Amino acid sequence: xxxxxxxxxxxxxxxxxxxxxxxxxxxxxxxxxxxxxxxxxxxxxxxxxxxxxxxxxxxxxxxxxxxxxxxxxxxxxxxxxxxxxxxxxxxxxxxxxxxxxxxxxxxxxxxxxxxxxxxxxxxxxxxxxxxxxxxxxxxxxxxxxxxxxxxxxxxxxxxxxxxxxxxxxxxxxxxxxxxxxxxxxxxxxxxxxxxxxxxxxxxxxxxxxxxxxxxxxxxxxxxxxxxxxxxxxxxxxxxxxxxxxxxxxxxxxxxxxxxxxxxxxxxxxxxxxxxxxxxxxxxxxxxxxxxxxxxxxxxxxxxxxxxxxxxxxxxxxxxxxxxxxxxxxxxxxxxxxxxxxxxxxxxxxxxxxxxxxxxxxxxxxxxxxxxxxxxxxxxxxxxxxxxxxxxxxxxxxxxxxxxxxxxxxxxxxxxxxxxxxxxxxxxxxxxxxxxxxxxxxxxxxxxxxxxxxxxxxxxxxxxxxxxxxxxxxxxxxxxxxxxxxxxxxxxxxxxxxxxxxxxxxxxxxxxxxxxxxxxxxxxxxx
Amino acid sequence: xxxxxxxxxxxxxxxxxxxxxxxxxxxxxxxxxxxxxxxxxxxxxxxxxxxxxxxxxxxxxxxxxxxxxxxxxxxxxxxxxxxxxxxxxxxxxxxxxxxxxxxxxxxxxxxxxxxxxxxxxxxxxxxxxxxxxxxxxxxxxxxxxxxxxxxxxxxxxxxxxxxxxxxxxxxxxxxxxxxxxxxxxxxxxxxxxxxxxxxxxxxxxxxxxxxxxxxxxxxxxxxxxxxxxxxxxxxxxxxxxxxxxxxxxxxxxxxxxxxxxxxxxxxxxxxxxxxxxxxxxxxxxxxxxxxxxxxxxxxxxxxxxxxxxxxxxxxxxx
Numbered sequence: 126x127x128x129x130x131x132x133x134x135x136x137x138x139x140x141x142x143x144x145x146x147x148x149x150x151x152x153x154x155x156x157x158x159x160x161x162x163x164x165x166x167x168x169x170x171x172x173x174x175x176x177x178x179x180x181x182x183x184x185x186x187x188x189x190x191x192x193x194x195x196x197x198x199x200x201x202x203x204x205x206x207x208x209x210x211x212x213x214x215x216x217x218x219x220x221x222x223x224x225x226x227x228x229x230x231x232x233x234x235x236x237x238x239x240x241x242x243x244x245x246x247x248x249x250x251x252x253x254x255x256x257x258x259x260x261x262x263x264x265x266x267x268x269x270x271x272x273x274x275x276x277x278x279x280x281x282x283x284x285x286x287x288x289x290x291x292x293x294x295x296x297x298x299x300x301x302x303x304x305x306x307x308x309x310x311x312x313x314x315x316x317x318x319x320x321x322x323x324x325x326x327x328x329x330x331x332x333x334x335x336x337x338x339x340x341x342x343x344x345x346x347x348x349x350x351x352x353x354x355x356x357x358x359x360x361x362x363x364x365x366x367x368x369x370x371x372x373x374x375x376x377x378x379x380x381x382x383x384x385x386x387x388x389x390x391x392x393x394x395x396x397x398x399x400x401x402x403x404x405x406x407x408x409x410x411x412x413x414x415x416x417x418x419x420x421x422x423x424x425x426x427x428x429x430x431x432x433x434x435x436x437x438x439x440x441x442x443x444x445x446x447x448x449x450x451x452x453x454x455x456x457x458x459x460x461x462x463x464x465x466x467x468x469x470x471x472x473x474x475x476x477x478x479x480x481x482x483x484x485x486x487x488x489x490x491x492x493x494x495x496x497x498x499x500x501x502x503x504x505x506x507x508x509x510x511x512x513x514x515x516x517x518x519x520x521x522x523x524x525x526x527x528x529x530x531x532x533x534x535x536x537x538x539x540x541x542x543x544x545x546x547x548x549x550x551x552x553x554x555x556x557x558x559x560x561x562x563x564x565x566x567x568x569x570x571x572x573x574x575x576x577x578x579x580x581x582x583x584x585x586x587x588x589x590x591x592x593x594x595x596x597x598x599x600x601x602x603x604x605x606x607x608x609x610x611x612x613x614x615x616x617x618x619x620x621x622x623x624x625x626x627x628x629x630x631x632x633x634x635x636x637x638x639x640x641x642x643x644x645x646x647x648x649x650x651x
Numbered sequence: 652x653x654x655x656x657x658x659x660x661x662x663x664x665x666x667x668x669x670x671x672x673x674x675x676x677x678x679x680x681x682x683x684x685x686x687x688x689x690x691x692x693x694x695x696x697x698x699x700x701x702x703x704x705x706x707x708x709x710x711x712x713x714x715x716x717x718x719x720x721x722x723x724x725x726x727x728x729x730x731x732x733x734x735x736x737x738x739x740x741x742x743x744x745x746x747x748x749x750x751x752x753x754x755x756x757x758x759x760x761x762x763x764x765x766x767x768x769x770x771x772x773x774x775x776x777x778x779x780x781x782x783x784x785x786x787x788x789x790x791x792x793x794x795x796x797x798x799x800x801x802x803x804x805x806x807x808x809x810x811x812x813x814x815x816x817x818x819x820x821x822x823x824x825x826x827x828x829x830x831x832x833x834x835x836x837x838x839x840x841x842x843x844x845x846x847x848x849x850x851x852x853x854x855x856x857x858x859x860x861x862x863x864x865x866x867x868x869x870x871x872x873x874x875x876x877x878x879x880x881x882x883x884x885x886x887x888x889x890x891x892x893x894x895x896x897x898x899x900x901x902x903x904x905x906x907x908x909x910x911x912x913x914x915x916x917x918x919x920x921x922x923x924x925x926x927x928x929x930x931x932x933x934x935x936x937x938x939x940x941x942x943x944x945x946x947x948x949x950x951x952x953x954x955x956x957x958x959x960x961x962x963x964x965x966x967x968x969x
Contacts, residue, residue: 183819188926188929188930189744189748189918189922189923189926189927190692190734190736190737190926190927190930190932190935191736191737192736192737192738193737197692197737199692271700271704272704272707272708273700273701273704274692274701274704274705274708275701276701278698278700278701279698326737326738338823340747340823340918341737341739342918342922342923342926343821343918344821344823344918366819366821366916367916368819368916369913369916370913370914370916372803372806372914373806373818373819373913373914373915373916376803376806376807376810376811376818377818377819377916379811380810380811380814380817380818381814382810382817382818382819383819531684531685531686531929532684532685532686534686534690535685535686535687535690535691536685536686567698567699
């Protein structure tokens, strides 16, 4: 049977048999559709990447007000555009860890305070200039300087000094940080000639593609960079089309106008997957949807109120009804198995009795005001309504206030004491905790101030023994789980879809669409 | 033609005054909205330092009045400035978007206006018989359904199932006219359905009104056939209200099609404006608002003038 399947798969790859026909033959041999599909995918991968052709991407997030400056990239479209023409020092690897891009390798001093990146030899920017350690230094200066407006500034606060000599770029930190290289994989930190100080929007970098035409919020076209140091990229042209409307994006894939799309709405993903020429791809990641309480504002300054609300949320119901099963339950910490040093904590379940008990113990008997909006996460108002119901069963009265999408991030999130929100997650525990749970963090959106937690976080940065470090993060998780202002009901999967015209989908870490590298790593199969 | 010229001059002067008021209103409106451009650009990932630096760079620390007048002063000299969000030249970006919007509006109008008037005449000709009822039923149904829904339905059947036309109406300079027309076929269809009913009903009502007059009876008694009576005698006297409603719909085709632009991913002015409103990019919002207001005022002025010229009593006042 295997030989026969192989034969048929070969014919499909050669274009002499349609995929639908292959599925029919496979079914006749007694294979389920899913098994036949994965067999086909394996066969295509084995056949190896095909060069040439055009891959078209339908992607959301972009707007006509977007800039090409990496420092200002703030949405999926802008991030994918950066992936095409530029590269950071290092990038996340599937299954954990980092791989070198502009940096060939890196090393640290034993105290993890000094980090040295060795710049890859002989690689050039798309304007022909050779990449030097000076360019790297200038790039980081631009993102971390006093007058910067870079979205990466928060990550780079701890840098004491930078220096470049020969092909080595060295960073000195104020505090030890064992995870520093992960910070360099941030999507803003694209290495530009002279750091982009001369022309930040020039889109000149070391990436596998070269920007040919750019209409912000509409369309971007890239040609393959024949001089890329690793020869990355398969298609000769990549076209990105910004399609913000969910239905329109799915229709564009179904009608064959684009080959891949991001953010398939969970509600319709099942229907989309039924089409024979479309594969829906789910990737679990660190992104999560949250209900956040300010730990320093009444009534949430009382830990019993926080616990009551944590017991009052039905996590499984949210995964089923808000994510339509495309996700996993959360456990009131921002960390899940997507993180390298993850330890599982005992799962907190919906328990109206315990919720009522803690509410009574707190002595608070008023109602709880929850603010929400559509853009805090897809389906947030529905999730708020579910929360209201499940709390109601415990005798807790939750009032919902619907806020406008417009201005939500400036007026409600990180400003009002209880609201819905989301986090995209970070590559490491240290980054996630430092970004939002350290007492002094700018985005401490739960106003969580815990001395023990802070001490552990700082100590873990300097701890190079992995077992000890894992234990420290587990302890921090427990503190947050029991005392934090975060109710995390669910981790959302990335939900993308690709047409069978292209092949090469693979595991990835980071964001959706193979960490936005799918257009580069996939190829035109038919 | 003396009075007509005077009227045009008056209207243009009033229109300019109106535009000035509109610009002040838009500016005030964008100031009331929560958050500012710096916050909107940096989004959830804004740090206080980055916000302060960006505000400084964009000149947001000046008082609102100062910013308004410096904008107005430049705009009067024809300099619309650059977008705060991405630093692109506004006049240049709007130029491209405006051409796209006009392209779509033009082709929608070329199909919708003659079709609506023809259907209106047809409805009068077969008044209260089945063609009249069918035309009314279909056009009223299509105006009653929200346009995005019509868009989705048409997209599903024509683009996804039949694959006649693309669902993404993306046009660019490297396309031939034929390719462009094929790309915008679906939005044109939807827009036609949306504006048809209004113009058709008005044509029908206006002509029926005139059909009550004695001179129509005379024309019929002369032995002209019914369609000739309608077209040659009734239609010219009902041009004024028809032109009015046609102009309103043309204005809609230029300034009101943002939903269709989103559904079909068409790079027109509406989408451009909405993107910048949500980012609080005041200079762009001002420029778009002024252009939209000018289109509205201009088309309404044309309607007024045509209705005056088409009416001998207004053309030669005593």
